[in-house]
Amino acid sequence: MDAREMKIKAAEAALTHVESGMRLGIGTGSTAEEFVRLLAEKVAGGFRVEGVPTSERTARLCVELGVPLKSLDELPELDLTVDGADEIDSSLRLVKGGGGALLREKIVAAASDRVIVIADESKLVETLGRFPLPIEVNPFGLVSTRIAIERKAARLGLTGGLTLRQSGDGEFTTDGGHYIIDASFGRIPDADALSNELNSIPGVVEHGLFLNMASLAIIAGPAGARTLQ
Ligand code: 5RP
Numbered sequence: 001m002d003a004r005e006m007k008i009k010a011a012e013a014a015l016t017h018v019e020s021g022m023r024l025g026i027g028t029g030s031t032a033e034e035f036v037r038l039l040a041e042k043v044a045g046g047f048r049v050e051g052v053p054t055s056e057r058t059a060r061l062c063v064e065l066g067v068p069l070k071s072l073d074e075l076p077e078l079d080l081t082v083d084g085a086d087e088i089d090s091s092l093r094l095v096k097g098g099g100g101a102l103l104r105e106k107i108v109a110a111a112s113d114r115v116i117v118i119a120d121e122s123k124l125v126e127t128l129g130r131f132p133l134p135i136e137v138n139p140f141g142l143v144s145t146r147i148a149i150e151r152k153a154a155r156l157g158l159t160g161g162l163t164l165r166q167s168g169d170g171e172f173t174t175d176g177g178h179y180i181i182d183a184s185f186g187r188i189p190d191a192d193a194l195s196n197e198l199n200s201i202p203g204v205v206e207h208g209l210f211l212n213m214a215s216l217a218i219i220a221g222p223a224g225a226r227t228l229q
Helices: 003-015 030-044 056-065 102-110 142-155 191-199
Strands: 021-028 048-052 078-083 111-118 133-137 161-164 181-182 204-207 216-221 222-228
Touching: 003 111, 003 216, 003 222, 021 030, 030 078, 030 111, 048 056, 056 204, 078 102, 102 111, 102 133, 102 204, 111 133, 133 142, 142 161, 142 181, 142 191, 142 204, 191 204
Parallel strands: 021 048, 021 078, 078 111, 111 216
Antiparallel strands: 133 181, 133 204, 161 181, 216 222
């Protein structure tokens, strides 16, 4: 089974948790897009859902495939969100934001009764941090914010390169008009402490540590999909 087939397996398993009539948060990334494709087939067959996309990219795919969308203001409380992740540990703590959609993903996840994470098994880690942690920052005061991130992280014993994410001809800009600093810490032994420190920096808009947010993870490997909860 190749990586795409594993993503499809995880997405198929997530779809069994979706019931007609649900208000759905719809994640971002290649795995979430497999979920959108399968969901669109169900919608074409008469299944009724209303989706809130976590990015403009996901919104475009949903519109193209005929998945009905609402804004989060129109549907402020959601039954379920299905989204991918960059890392998942055994306590269902996540690193997200590799696709740059972490802010909307976190807002949508927080508005959802349940969050199902779908991934292939390469995303499972013992300790978070191997994947560079995306930190969404306001462009105003970028240098000060970067210094503050370095200092707060160093207090927790975390060192590593901070890279301002680029895309093509300049800084990568999120759907909300912010920048992303990717922090290569290697290992984040105390994710709660780091989350608190980052949340205390005014220029940090949000970060990619999703702690106590996932209800269930569906992990696909060559032998099929399994559930972690
Ligand atoms: C986007 C995300 C994605 O869910 C994460 O990057 C996983 O993407 P993929 O399924 O393509 O590996 O957090 O901001």
